[in-house]
Amino acid sequence: MDNKTQRYYLVREDILPEAVLKTIQAKELLARGEVHTIHEAVEKVELSRSAFYKYKDGIFPLTKLSTERIVTVSMDLEHRSGMLSNVLSMIASMEGNVLTIHQTIPLQGMANVVISVDTSRMGDQITAMIDTLRRSDGVRRASVIGEG
Structure with missing residues (x-):
């Protein structure tokens, strides 16, 4: 999907798949400096690296986008x-x-x-x-x- 056809949705957290939620958790660990590598982050939240890479560029907390x-x-x-x-x-x-x-x-x-x-x-x-x-x-x- 190119940039011209991308669509965005506001979705409640409780309906997101577990892999997406764990991707957010891993990104937060990295941002806070609690872990230093993606490997450490995904291991800590029990997520595969492939799932992290699949979702990492597509999920952001709403507060980050709006501020x-x-x-x-x-x-x-x-x-x-x-x-x-x-x-x-x-x-x-x-x-x-x-x-x-x-x-x-x-x-x-x-x-x-x-x-x-x-x-x-x-x-x-x-x-x-x-x-x-x-x-x-x-x-x-x-x-x-x-x-x-």
């Missing part, structure tokens, strides 16, 4: 010591988690910075974050260029 939100912000920053650090601190103070940073070499006293931020813990504060960035000393421009 992940990545925003990509483009900014022009004045070329001054500590500018990027100030921006990163401000994002962190608003519960944003910086995932990637790309900064150009400063030309004519300005550098373009593109930052991807996980905003899932920010709630409705994304607009406030952009407004705060725009008002920050040394930030000449800040705009959202992508959301996912």
Whole structure:
């Protein structure tokens, strides 16, 4: 099935097959760091590796799907010591988690910075974050260029 024909369903946990439930348990063990390999995870939940690989890319907790939100912000920053650090601190103070940073070499006293931020813990504060960035000393421009 290609991406264009995939369909998704919201299904109650109690009607899922045992192998699917154990796949979720194994993925959670790995995510929490309680085990370090897939072999350890499937052994602990008593699941075959083939079943794990069959279901691992198709089952996710609803909370994970509904809370992940990545925003990509483009900014022009004045070329001054500590500018990027100030921006990163401000994002962190608003519960944003910086995932990637790309900064150009400063030309004519300005550098373009593109930052991807996980905003899932920010709630409705994304607009406030952009407004705060725009008002920050040394930030000449800040705009959202992508959301996912």
